Amino acid sequence: MAGQDWLDKDFYKVLGVSKDADDSVIKKAYRKLARANHPDQNPGDKAAEERFKAISEAYTVLSDAEQRKQYDAIRAMGPGGFGGFGGFGGGRGGSGFGGTGFGGASGGFSGASFEDILGAFSGGRRGSASTGTGSFEDILGTMFGGMNAGGNPGFGGSTGGFGGSYGTPTKGSDIATSVKMSFREAAEGATVKMAVDGKNMTVRIPSGVSDGKKLRLSGKGRPGTNGGPAGDLVVTIMVDPHPVFSISGQTLQMKLPITLAEAVLGAKITVPMLSGDQITVKIPAGSVSGNRLRVRKQGLEVKGKRGDLFIELDVVTPQKHSKEAIAALEAYAEATKDWDPRADFKATLD
Known part of the structure; x- marks a missing residue:
């Protein structure tokens, strides 16, 4: 049962994150550790394989909000959490599992209240502990995998609970x-x-x-x-990352470098695709870096439907220029000297 296993496993320590780490920190830590310990990167290394399994298990629990909530509640019980249950009447040496009540000195909750534990295992529901199908049966079925305490039918009568005829069906762990x-x-x-x-x-x-x-x-x-x-x-x-393309569902994305002349004057450019085919893309005159072009039906086919290709333009210039190129740029600068590309920028500072 996952609950019993979790008592002995510190998933936060496995991933090297604090208990209040958010999802982004947990994901970043997992990716780094998973890549370093992946079996493909460490063929024949049994220790790395075991570390990889532990890392994957920790991430599966901590990246799921509900599982993380249950894990934190179980860990709050402390090492003796499952063995520290007492009589449900709160009296010492009661007729429950043979210890003090939930708040007693021998309990194993280490500061966690019964309402906290009950809320974690029942999705926040608070039930009665007296008769009928009370929430004690649900929580014990979840924590102990349907284990009965023995004796005559208690909560829930003959259908389970304390001393019932059979345990609660429990889903296996992931x-x-x-x-x-x-x-x-x-x-x-x-x-x-x-x-x-x-x-x-x-x-x-x-x-x-x-x-x-x-x-x-x-x-x-x-x-x-x-x-x-x-x-x-x-x-x-x-x-594995690609130097040009990235994926977002059906959408294929890429950054396309273009020259200053192509950006200013416009152009038709041949673009190679993942499939090996080529498509022709029209660059509008007056384009700037960051402009996005949409090419329909050139994305990925997912569930029988093909998405689109989005191209982000990136205007680049060579590091070295010929004398002719410099002369042409000087002429261009002279022809556009009345245009101030930073006019809006300056206005925000006034």
Whole structure:
């Protein structure tokens, strides 16, 4: 059960982040560690493989708001959290699990209130602990995987709870892993082979995935207990960067360098594509760096629909110029001397 495992694992320490780290810090730490310890980068290194598994598991939990909330609540119990439950009446030596009540000296919550723990495991619901299907049954089913305490039917009667005839069905824990792909594979989609918990699997990665994208494969995680469903396999995609193109779903993006003359006068430019084909792009006269052009239906095909290509213009000039080029630029400067490109900039300072 994930709850019991989490007590012994410090996911924040694994990723080297503080407990109040935000999502961006956690993601940055994960990417750095995952790349350094990825099996492809460390063939035959079992220690690196184990570190990679631990890093992936930590990221899967901490990058999911709900799982992180439950993890923090469980860790707040302390090492004796699961063993420190007492009688539910609050009296010492009660008829519960044989200790003090939730607030007693022998409890294992280490400062976490019962309402905090209950809220974390029941999505913020607060139920009654008296009769019927009270929330104690739900929380214990979640924490102990449906384990019964023994004895006669208690909360919930014969359907479970304390001393019920069977435990609560509990979903199995998720398995976290990652896969490294070339930019072309990410753009076009690919079938990849991976080893998960000692088993070889073949997974189809759809086209248009970007670096850091997480794919959740339902039912491919660890088996559930008491008839509960299996957990999921969470695959984080690591895409090698491309020097020209980038991916955003169906959209393909690129930065296109153009000359000063092409920007001023306009031009038609041949642009190579990932597929090996070439397209002709018209640069409007008077273009500047940062202008974006949209070329329809030249993006990526995702789920049967093709997206667009967005081109960002980047006006560049050579570092060295011939005498003729300098003379032409001087003539250009003279012809445009009445134009002040910083007029608006100066106005904001007045």
